[in-house]
Each structure stands twice: as structure tokens, then as C-alpha cells.
Amino acid sequence: MENQTLVKEICPTTTQEWVKKGALLVDVREKDEVAELAYDVPNIINIPLSEFEERFNEIPKDKDLVMVCKGGGRSLRAAGFLVNHGYTNVVNMQHGIARWVQKGFPTKGNTSVVTGSDSCCSTSGCC
């Protein structure tokens, strides 16, 4: 999605494999977005980007981490932030929940909020 080398990026399909191996998803969307539509996976925490600087210490350093959001942009910045703070087992999921839904992967909530748009920039905490 983005041309950068700091953070490894994986697609939603590969994310499924990481999930099966026990990876923790870190959803950086805002609370209202998560309330509307959430990833339905066993290991997930929500730390909105607007609270990320204060709360990133809640994220364990000893687990494989997949950063996720709506379109993949916010989670990429959060992943870079974690890398800069010494996290080594962190990757970003490209294209966010929008592509996740397109692929038919499990969610809870109203999928219509992401269909038809790959944008990550409609909400606070992004841009």
C-alpha cells in the first residue's frame, strides 16, 4: 500500500495465518468505529490512534503483533511507532478491515460501513 521499508506489511489472507498461530491483532480505529464493525478474531485489543501514545505500553512485546485499522494507513503509522519503541515482532495489515470484509473474513457488526470505500481518512486520529 505504502512505499516504505520500516515496517513489514502483510495482506488480510496472511493475517489469517498469523491469527491461527496466535498473533495478537491491535486495532487502532476509534471506539465508535469498532462499535460499528469489529474484527472477529480470538486475540485482539483496541487502542485508538488518538490514545496510542499514552497506551502503547499495554501491548506485549513478546507476542507477534498485527496492526490493523480501516484502510491500512493509520495502522502503518502505529506499527512504525512501535518499531521505533523497540517492538520487533510487529507487522502491518494492508488495506484494513475494508479488504478483510471483501475477503469474507469474520467480523462482528455492520459491514456496510466499509464497503465501497478503502479510505482511512474519514475519521479522527487519521488526518
Add this chain to the structure above:
Amino acid sequence: MTEIKVLGPGCPKCKTTYSNVLEALKQTNTEANVVKVEDIEEMMKYNILTTPVLMVDEQIKIKGRIAQVNEIVELLKK
């Protein structure tokens, strides 16, 4: 010369911040090197989470919201 950077992926808020910087410079008759940073890798080097970000001489002054003209004018006076 003062260096002002506006960091952001190019969204409307980033563009507004950039325009506000130009307006503040005009109002204060100040010369500065104004740079738009849209490259995600460069943004990550600064540990940027929320955009747009306004930097003056490599220091983050305002982040996560539009910098208003009057705020930038005040920053330029310092």
C-alpha cells in the same frame, strides 16, 4: 532561515494547514522554507501518529489537527 514542515498524507486537513502556513508567512512578512512531507517513511521517522503535523525548525509544534493562521503567526514570533 526558518524551516517549516507540514507532515501528512495529503488529506484536506493537511492541505489546509499548508495553506495556513503560507497565509501566516504572508501576514507576518516572514520568509521561511516551507516543506510538505507526504512520504510515510519520513513521517514514521518522526514517530508521527496523528496528522497533520506542523514542525518549525525540526520541532513538533502542533499535531493531529489543523494549525490555524493565528497560531502559526504566534509561533513565528517566537
